[in-house]
Amino acid sequence: MIRILVDGHGGDHAPGVVIEALSTIHAQYSDKLTLGIVGQPDVLLPALQKAELADAVKIIAASEIIDMCESPAIALRRKKNSSIHVGARQVRDGEWDALVSAGNTGALMAISRMILKMLPGVDRPAIASMLPAENGKTLLLDAGANVDSSSEHLTQFAIMGSCYMEAAESIKSPRVGVLNIGSEDIKGTDVVKMAAASIAELDLNFIGNVEGTDLFLDTVDVVVCDGFVGNVALKTMEGVASFIITNLKRKLGGSLSSKLGALLSRNALRRLRKRIDPAEYNGAPLLGLNGIVVKSHGSADALAFTRAIEVAHRQVESKLKSRIVESMNKWLEG
Amino acid sequence: MIRILVDGHGGDHAPGVVIEALSTIHAQYSDKLTLGIVGQPDVLLPALQKAELADAVKIIAASEIIDMCESPAIALRRKKNSSIHVGARQVRDGEWDALVSAGNTGALMAISRMILKMLPGVDRPAIASMLPAENGKTLLLDAGANVDSSSEHLTQFAIMGSCYMEAAESIKSPRVGVLNIGSEDIKGTDVVKMAAASIAELDLNFIGNVEGTDLFLDTVDVVVCDGFVGNVALKTMEGVASFIITNLKRKLGGSLSSKLGALLSRNALRRLRKRIDPAEYNGAPLLGLNGIVVKSHGSADALAFTRAIEVAHRQVESKLKSRIVESMNKWLEG
Numbered sequence: 001m002i003r004i005l006v007d008g009h010g011g012d013h014a015p016g017v018v019i020e021a022l023s024t025i026h027a028q029y030s031d032k033l034t035l036g037i038v039g040q041p042d043v044l045l046p047a048l049q050k051a052e053l054a055d056a057v058k059i060i061a062a063s064e065i066i067d068m069c070e071s072p073a074i075a076l077r078r079k080k081n082s083s084i085h086v087g088a089r090q091v092r093d094g095e096w097d098a099l100v101s102a103g104n105t106g107a108l109m110a111i112s113r114m115i116l117k118m119l120p121g122v123d124r125p126a127i128a129s130m131l132p133a134e135n136g137k138t139l140l141l142d143a144g145a146n147v148d149s150s151s152e153h154l155t156q157f158a159i160m161g162s163c164y165m166e167a168a169e170s171i172k173s174p175r176v177g178v179l180n181i182g183s184e185d186i187k188g189t190d191v192v193k194m195a196a197a198s199i200a201e202l203d204l205n206f207i208g209n210v211e212g213t214d215l216f217l218d219t220v221d222v223v224v225c226d227g228f229v230g231n232v233a234l235k236t237m238e239g240v241a242s243f244i245i246t247n248l249k250r251k252l253g254g255s256l257s258s259k260l261g262a263l264l265s266r267n268a269l270r271r272l273r274k275r276i277d278p279a280e281y282n283g284a285p286l287l288g289l290n291g292i293v294v295k296s297h298g299s300a301d302a303l304a305f306t307r308a309i310e311v312a313h314r315q316v317e318s319k320l321k322s323r324i325v326e327s328m329n330k331w332l333e334g
Numbered sequence: 335m336i337r338i339l340v341d342g343h344g345g346d347h348a349p350g351v352v353i354e355a356l357s358t359i360h361a362q363y364s365d366k367l368t369l370g371i372v373g374q375p376d377v378l379l380p381a382l383q384k385a386e387l388a389d390a391v392k393i394i395a396a397s398e399i400i401d402m403c404e405s406p407a408i409a410l411r412r413k414k415n416s417s418i419h420v421g422a423r424q425v426r427d428g429e430w431d432a433l434v435s436a437g438n439t440g441a442l443m444a445i446s447r448m449i450l451k452m453l454p455g456v457d458r459p460a461i462a463s464m465l466p467a468e469n470g471k472t473l474l475l476d477a478g479a480n481v482d483s484s485s486e487h488l489t490q491f492a493i494m495g496s497c498y499m500e501a502a503e504s505i506k507s508p509r510v511g512v513l514n515i516g517s518e519d520i521k522g523t524d525v526v527k528m529a530a531a532s533i534a535e536l537d538l539n540f541i542g543n544v545e546g547t548d549l550f551l552d553t554v555d556v557v558v559c560d561g562f563v564g565n566v567a568l569k570t571m572e573g574v575a576s577f578i579i580t581n582l583k584r585k586l587g588g589s590l591s592s593k594l595g596a597l598l599s600r601n602a603l604r605r606l607r608k609r610i611d612p613a614e615y616n617g618a619p620l621l622g623l624n625g626i627v628v629k630s631h632g633s634a635d636a637l638a639f640t641r642a643i644e645v646a647h648r649q650v651e652s653k654l655k656s657r658i659v660e661s662m663n664k665w666l667e668g
Binding site for chain 2: 071132133134144147148179181186188189192211212213214215216217225227228229231232233234235236237238239240241242243244245246247248272275276
């Protein structure tokens with residue numbers, strides 16, 4: 001049995017959506033997963049009882065809660081009994097295989113890093129975000145854990161991203177690209193050029209520079225970039241998608257014929273929205289930590305949180321951690 | 335009369351679309367604009383004659399053509415008689431008020447900069463791209479002219495972008511933001527933080543940090559960033575928009591009811607596509623040069639190229655150059 005612990009107090013709608021998600025996951029995976037929730041028992045127990053999950057989900061007590069907008073540095077030092085601190089220690093001590101949290105990203109990152117430490121050879125963790133793409137998905141990393149990454153960091157992201165797509169998403173020999181402003185070698189910053197040169201030396205399926213447009217095409221599986229650039233790309237994507245959907249709905253509401261049209265094409269629109277729904281892609285692994293930690297979007301609903309738990313499950317099941325260690329060793333020795 | 339010179343050999347479909355665009359512009363603006371085309375007379379004259387524009391459009395002879403994928407550095411030094419070189423010299427010498435080209439971006443940038451020089455106080459030119467947004471448009475700069483901009487460069491971009499939206503787009507007191515990965519002051523790289531601090535000191539309507547999602551909302555008018563980040567954001571936007579439209583069309587073709595729906599909602603879809611059509615936003619000014627130069631997308635069609643000519647027209651008409659000089663002076667003295 002794989003043991004997954006979720007943060008009972010992370011996100012905008014905790015613990016409600018977290019418990020709803022646990023309910024779905026329990027119904028679907030009770031033969032494969034042992035589930036736990038970390039947080040304040042006096043809040044969590046009644047909620048679990050109400051959902052008839054008191055027997056199925058183990059409570060791990062943690063007395064403090066980190067707010068969504070609290071300073072990560074302060075939360076890290078002052079709230080040693082927060083649900084994130086306790087959850088990360090449980091993973092470190094081997095009590096649980098993974099922690100899933102929709103809480104404060106910076107705090108989750110800082111606390112996990114302090115408690116779990118990094119895998120050998122990895123300098124910094126990266127947030128890996130899955131994006132919808134033609135014929136599949138694309139993994140973008142780093143999506144915001146770091147600003148000012150060096151070429152060595154980007155090289156490590158390439159190794160981890162490739163391992164992830166191969167292990168957790170069963171993509172054979174994933175195509176790895178460096179996010180740049182043109183496909184030619186001479187393009188971009190020195191860091192990006194050095195990273196491309198160094199990744200080309202690795203035993204990866206490296207396809208060179210890719211551009212923002214490639215993120216949604218079937219040209220690349222893993223896209224490596226600095227966290228500043230990755231975060232801007234991710235939020236730009238969210239912004240455009242929401243702009244288009246809003247305008248489409250508004251314009252479809254314009255005339256009687258287009259209203260009727262909208263009614264008839266409603267299923268098609270629904271399928272499209274599902275295809276690009278951030279909820280479907282929820283659950284960003286914090287790669288590089290010596291322990292599995294998955295960040296759910298703070299505003300995730302129950303469906304989205306379920307996806308984040310599945311992401312954690314696949315990482316444990318596919319032994320991602322040891323695969324990354326193996327690949328890092330090969331690189332360090334090579 | 336405002337005098338606009340277009341590059342007869344820039345872009346994937348030159349001179350065809352360029353001449354088609356001149357034809358539209360001539361029909362619409364013959365009382366306001368004097369039009370010229372720079373390039374090889376033996377190619378351009380027959381084309382102008384065929385379009386019945388031989389009397390309306392003046393040919394400026396230039397013997398060489400820069401290829402779309404030629405190295406900018408080599409084109410700069412070795413093709414002194416290229417249409418871009420000749421066009422930029424004509425603008426420098428006051429023969430024409432603006433140059434519009436769909437040619438090689440790097441070459442256009444490098445040659446314009448060498449020949450026209452920068453406006454006093456501006457260190458580097460920026461490519462300013464217009465994006466569709468809720469209730470209007472957003473100007474993003476730099477969209478790819480520079481990588482590794484300093485905080486001083488970003489400050490100059492803020493001044494120029496604000497002048498542009500005020501002059502050429504008649505936006506009163508444009509809201510200026512710095513593209514970052516969070517709205518809090520502590521977010522981002524040192525360069526971005528220093529830029530925000532320095533822009534806050536200016537006599538601009540500065541609203542602080544903005545994120546990728548803000549680009550398409552009615553929260554900001556001018557978004558300042560490094561050219562690497564801006565280019566990634568721009569191409570990500572193009573990628574998402576095209577992914578959504580392609581999927582929507584495919585899904586709408588799926589069932590009979592949704593086919594009928596698509597038929598009925600066709601006008602709404604057409605209006606949406608127009609709203610996000612890159613052609614509608616074509617024409618990126620190279621701000622900061624001592625002369626008006628507008629870059630059209632290389633794959634622009636005639637409509638899109640028309641828009642780029644209009645962008646040049648508005649810049650000249652609104653005396654953008656002297657407004658930028660004035661604002662830069664205020665900053666340098668302040």
